[in-house]
Amino acid sequence: MSAVLADMPDAVAPATTKAIAPSKGGRPWTFYVLAALFTFYVLALYGPMFCIYVLSFQDIRGGLVFPMKGQSLHWFVDLFTQVRTGDVKGSFDRSIKLAVIVTGITVVVSFLAGLGFRKRFRGDTVVFYMMIGSLVAPGLVLGLGTGLLFQALGLNASWYTSALGAQLSWTLPFGVLVMFAVMSRFNHVWEEAAYDLGASRWQSIRLVMIPVLAPGLVAVALFGFTLSYDEFARSLQTAGSLNTLPLEIWSMTLNVTSPSLYALGTVTTIVSFIVIGASLGTIVLIQKKRGSRSKG
């Protein structure tokens, strides 16, 4: 208390500076501390990945560690031509296809679940917690179980059957959770208004719910795609004889000792960014379209 008083040049004069935020001059010191902390956080987040990206652009002499030896696209070419690096193209293909299927199913089922949970029903909390439970279950164990079950039933495990199922156990709860968040901002009076104006249930879903929820549905799709695209634990025991991309990368880390591994990392990152960019672009486009129509 006394220190505060001592700091004041003239206790009697009316205050010329505000108590908390100085009206003129710089920011408080806490700003710089927090800014430094944030910078460190970003570096820690992206630094490791940048090492991979940078090292993937070495030339033929390149190794797995720094320093960087030359610059070329050699390892990218190597990635898709050399047999010894594994079936990169095939696994990439499968992963994209699988991610697209998973996305489709996730969006449809999450939307339907969102519709189902608009009103409370008997046992709704049980259904909800069972769904969340599958998020908590260890992926490896779940994958192992799925694989075993397929074997016991005499079915062949493959990426489009058992792996699809195992991945859905992961993407569906996520999709439904996102959908719940989206639905909570949906005013159900809109549905009632549509009904009042003579819309059938289907018309009210098609003409009111889906357009209003569109940005949210894109977000669910994005979740579904990215979660499936780099899913590893659940796919490991369920993908069968043909690998998905993350499994391929993992097996490469075991037997490929060239920067083509890093080149693969760079390529998959680019694909991820394209997908994210496309999704966000769609959301922006939807909103822009609404905005532009309104300027008449």
Add this chain to the structure above:
Amino acid sequence: MKNDRGDIELAGVCKSFDGATYVVDGVNLKIADGAYCCFIGPSGCGKTTILRMIAGHEDPTAGEIVIGGQNVVGLAPVQRRTAMMFQSYALFPHLTVRENIAFALRVRGMSKTDRLRAADAMIEKVRLSQFADRLPAQLSGGQQQRVALARAAITEPRVLLLDEPLSALDEQLRVQMRQELRRMQRELGITFIHVTHTQLEAIALADLVVVMEQGKIKQAGPARDVYAHPHDRYVAEFMGGQNVLSGRVEKVNGASFTLAQAAPDGIEVPLQARPTVSVGDKVDIAVRRDDVALVRPGKDLPPGCTTSLPSRVLAIEYQGYFVKVMLDTVPDDEFVAYVPEKTFFADPFTVGDVVMATWATGSALPLA
């Protein structure tokens, strides 16, 4: 589309959501075709539930709802030819004003050019032409209300149901939109049912005011009837503008009876509506606040006044064309006099003054 009559009859309508308590409890009411009817009551009195049952958004637990001679229970809103204007308007956020208004025609399968032409005609009617391409979020509250009205009216309903249509607006706009609602109702010539909790709104608009309490109709009638001749204490207090006093009947003499009260000689009340009063009954009476005159003690009472209650002035509020004087005339109950501004300021009172509150004997109204 053959039957364009919009008269409504509610017969024994009940609604219970949980099977135990009745939100609407045996409501009987007739509303004439083309009437402007206001349901008024505190929140939770069942007025909105009645509206939603007429609209077809809620099914009655018991009773019949008859529109234009046809029992509509179980029918969809479109089949009833009713339209509802929701409390928050419920405009579709992704559609422009024109598309919102054309929505009902769209779901009926009308071609795009036809429905947009019809929507434009309606937009003209509610004077929104320059906003036709805006989204609801870009409109003011009053404009949104007009869009909601146009959207509901475009299907040419027999009955338009309005759920607290003015509650989202600020005071000034409310008065303005009130006018607009009445104008639209005359123009469309259809039955309007309007739910509100503001008595000013109800008496300003309605041909038929329905006062509700706990799922029951307390009184239904023309605005002036309900305001000036409330049936009971609840209606008198809810509609406002009345002082309610209670006391025991001291003696009954021919055309009037006397109520024992703080007044030295009791209060004389004409018998009119209540012929069955006997000595000892506990009776409520109502005296309009603007019928109360204030006289300084010792001065002569105005002609026609036989009762005078000594009171102390508790508070004074200047209201413009009148002055609201609050008095301690009756213990535990509010007693207020609305004194015309000019009368008040000819001989102004101050807080704490002792005055005699008096009124023409004929203006006291016994309540049920």
